[in-house]
Amino acid sequence: MFPALALGQKLTEMGSDIMLITDDRGARFITSGVNYETVPSIAFFGKSIVKKVLSLGAYFKGVRISKKVIDSFNADAVVGFGGYTSFPAIQAARAKKIPYFLIEQNSVPGRVTRLTQKRARLVFFGIPPAPHMDKCKNKVVITGNILRKTVVLDKRSEGESILVQGGSQGARSLNNLAFELAAKFPGERFILISGKRDFEEMTARVRPSNLEIIDFAEQPEKLYARAKIAISRSGAMALSELMVNGIPSIFVPFPYSIDKDQLYNASWARDNDAAYIAEEGEIDCVEYLLKDLIERRDLREKMSVNARRLVPTNAADIIAERIEQCLAA
Known part of the structure; x- marks a missing residue:
């Protein structure tokens, strides 16, 4: 609404x-x-x-x-x-x-x-x-x-965490991915928005100490302010909010959409050098792309500038x- x-x-x-x-x-x-x-x-x-x-x-x-x-x-x-x-x-x-x-x-x-x-x-x-x-x-x-005006952060400086989110309902595959990535990158901080449906299950699991889990973001701008990189579904609003704040992102489109709308949303960002794309289940690919973004500040800065430029x-x-x-x- x-x-x-x-x-x-x-x-x-x-x-x-x-x-x-x-x-x-x-x-x-x-x-x-x-x-x-x-x-x-x-x-x-x-x-x-x-x-x-x-x-x-x-x-x-x-x-x-x-x-x-x-x-x-x-x-x-x-x-x-x-x-x-x-x-x-x-x-x-x-x-x-x-x-x-x-x-x-x-x-x-x-x-x-x-x-x-x-x-x-x-x-x-x-x-x-x-x-x-x-x-x-x-x-x-x-x-x-x-x-929302509140989600557009003026002069956002780069955060220190990697934000993983699956949209308003969460995404179990991305929730599991966050656990694996946090274990493989112990020097990085991860924030997982699990969705309310899976929150209890996720918090009951043994998890790496560098993984913070929340069920739902009432004020997503607070998490955007903390984010260095995002791994996310590519629904229109999630994608737009990440891009308008210049957060370098790896988009994992929802694979079962009949119209493949999330794939085309993410492709637009990728084709303008504003994001990466990985397919559902491609854990090695996400790991490779994340490592690239973590190690290359120049790439993060380029993606950030391009993303901001694309979103009025x-x-x-x-x-x-x-x-x-x-x-x-």
Whole structure:
């Protein structure tokens, strides 16, 4: 919800009235003073027949509610953030023949973006789209992802630890990898964000004395400040936060994604000399790349500069201004 709230705040500052449409999960993160309506939502793709039937019912109900919201709010435009929760509102905008805009965090757009981008006014990408997905070139605007101001550290000096993280849910393979690497590099300090699911199991294991384990980072910027190098999944937000802080990274993309979005995210960083990539399970490869980064400060500095250069810190400003310009034209 944060990107939607941040963009809504920016548009409000520019004089627009904002109404958020989300589901019950998203509503939990909305602060007081923000207008919102909830719609039912159940993911359709990859589910059982029963779930698909239920999701279709939720979808049609969501479209009806969204149409009523658009009418009562007298909306001039709709902005969709790519997830299936935004699908009913986008379809309602199409039915009402009002303009809509799409925001896509990853290099490979999600299914909702792919289904609706043809009629969108503009499609804002947080990471440049993968070549095989760039089907609406005239509509694509590269803005960077909308990041919390608190996670962008000004003049961050290099930390002393190696941060290992598997995304918001953790990743068991990276958790195990952290144990192995900490044992192989006893002179380095490691911080592992294990995820809540595996935290008890990880802390119950005998571990090297140079490995610190936490379950979840409420304030990730504090860990970024301590990091010299990161080993991480390459979801759009994790990748963007590491890069905007200039942390040299070894990305290990989640291998089971149908669209391989994490692989394409990481490939963009690697192709711009801002990161390394290792495949899941390639322990020797990660060890080799980590040793290279530890021993070569010049390489870390080069990666850091390149990473910072690639990630804008004002994505919400860029998106809001382009939306206003497009509607005023």
